[in-house]
Amino acid sequence: MIHSGDQPAMDLNQLRADTPGCEHCIHLNNAGAGLMPASVLAAVQDHLELEARVGGYEAADQRESEIGQAYAAIGQLIGAPARNIAVVENATAGFSQALSSIQWKPGDVLLTTRNDYVSNQIQYLSMAARLGIEVVRANDHPDGGVDLIHMGELIHRFRPALVALTHVPTNSGLVQQAAAVGRLCRARNVPYLLDACQSVGQMPIDVEELQCDFLSATARKFLRGPRGIGFLYVSDRALDAGLEPLFIDMRGADWIDDDLYQPSPDARRFENWEFAYALVLGMGEAARYAQAVGMESAMDRASALAQRTRTELSELPGVTVQDRGSDLCAIVTISVEGWTPAELCARLGEGGINTSISTRTYAVLDFDQKGVEGALRISPHYYNTDEEIDALVSALAELLASSSSS
Numbered sequence: 283m284i285h286s287g288d289q290p291a292m293d294l295n296q297l298r299a300d301t302p303g304c305e306h307c308i309h310l311n312n313a314g315a316g317l318m319p320a321s322v323l324a325a326v327q328d329h330l331e332l333e334a335r336v337g338g339y340e341a342a343d344q345r346e347s348e349i350g351q352a353y354a355a356i357g358q359l360i361g362a363p364a365r366n367i368a369v370v371e372n373a374t375a376g377f378s379q380a381l382s383s384i385q386w387k388p389g390d391v392l393l394t395t396r397n398d399y400v401s402n403q404i405q406y407l408s409m410a411a412r413l414g415i416e417v418v419r420a421n422d423h424p425d426g427g428v429d430l431i432h433m434g435e436l437i438h439r440f441r442p443a444l445v446a447l448t449h450v451p452t453n454s455g456l457v458q459q460a461a462a463v464g465r466l467c468r469a470r471n472v473p474y475l476l477d478a479c480q481s482v483g484q485m486p487i488d489v490e491e492l493q494c495d496f497l498s499a500t501a502r503k504f505l506r507g508p509r510g511i512g513f514l515y516v517s518d519r520a521l522d523a524g525l526e527p528l529f530i531d532m533r534g535a536d537w538i539d540d541d542l543y544q545p546s547p548d549a550r551r552f553e554n555w556e557f558a559y560a561l562v563l564g565m566g567e568a569a570r571y572a573q574a575v576g577m578e579s580a581m582d583r584a585s586a587l588a589q590r591t592r593t594e595l596s597e598l599p600g601v602t603v604q605d606r607g608s609d610l611c612a613i614v615t616i617s618v619e620g621w622t623p624a625e626l627c628a629r630l631g632e633g634g635i636n637t638s639i640s641t642r643t644y645a646v647l648d649f650d651q652k653g654v655e656g657a658l659r660i661s662p663h664y665y666n667t668d669e670e671i672d673a674l675v676s677a678l679a680e681l682l683a684s685s686s687s688s
């Protein structure tokens with residue numbers, strides 16, 4: 283078992299021994315949900331058992347210090363103190379808490395990109411309809427990813443009320459230049475909200491370097507935590523500016539007089555009263571585990587597996603790799619002539635290989651520009667093996683050969 287404090291080293295056998303799921307499937311869907319290490323599962327189960335024995339509120343009281351340590355571990359993973367971490371139900375919940383904290387006025391500009399996550403894009407459009415704000419999207423660079431020069435010009439021209447960026451989109455291997463966007467925002471003192479749902483646990487994240495005011499993430503993807511929990515980082519800058527979510531509740535604030543409430547001084551302001559403490563402890567253990575593995579080596583190994591997957595799949599007849607950008611990560615997307623992504627995903631699943639799909643409605647702008655209806659998504663992690671990638675490539679080659687001969 284890898285323990286926090288161990289020297290970061292890639293001991294693949296150990297990593298796989300720590301991961302019960304490795305015995306049951308070839309899991310190439312870490313962008314959906316990563317396989318939990320046994321220690322994460324144990325942290326969740328242990329707390330649920332305690333709740334059953336002594337009562338839910340009593341169990342949380344007993345585990346107060348461990349819960350505090352979970353916040354600290356999540357903070358350490360992204361270079362932030364525990365006081366800047368809010369636990370939320372999922373990445374979208376954290377993202378919308380942050381969106382709601384801006385004092386939007388009709389005509390305000392929300393500046394974003396053509397590759398921001400689908401739910402975020404839907405929320406921008408909903409806010410435009412209800413609040414009269416304007417959604418502006420920076421152009422993509424011809425090589426893929428947001429055009430930083432255009433982004434800089436738009437920040438200068440519009441002085442947006444918020445810049446929102448998805449670090450790694452759900453539907454391709456693109457890594458946006460999030461730190462460069464952070465520098466543009468800081469230079470103009472524009473609040474910056476980063477969706478790091480696919481990047482936390484996949485690559486090193488440092489909120490100081492990114493210069494973001496908010497960062498939202500989930501536990502379940504590359505971080506390998508349980509489903510149904512996530513977190514929002516809130517910077518001191520945002521807290522000191524008095525930003526608070528629109529629907530702040532009794533956890534985020536104290537009701538101190540008939541018509542007066544007092545927001546919490548720290549990121550707890552962005553939390554809701556009720557959440558699953560078993561999952562909080564599981565997410566904390568996932569953060570500790572990720573740090574013990576070492577994020578640099580985790581990223582290097584997963585992205586090397588992904589790059590090999592791209593190279594080998596692109597040699598198969600009818601396969602087009604759809605990832606664009608100068609910096610690509612451990613998400614591989616392909617389209618295949620004569621096959622829908624759903625058919626491919628189902629056939630691979632029958633052979634014990636987990637992948638997933640993105641359909642057009644997950645990324646209308648990106649897929650329309652690429653001229654495809656969607657893509658098969660293959661997302662390895664550091665615990666996957668070369669043999670598993672070989673198995674995927676052979677399985678796809680066989681499927682394609684069977685369709686061309688029939």
Ligand SMILES: Cc1ncc(COP(=O)(O)O)c(C=O)c1O
Pocket residue numbers: 313372373374375399401448450451452477479480499500512
């Ligand atoms: C880039 C990105 N942002 C946000 C989300 C939403 O995360 P959640 O389902 O935890 O709200 C996802 C989920 O796939 C994602 O890929």
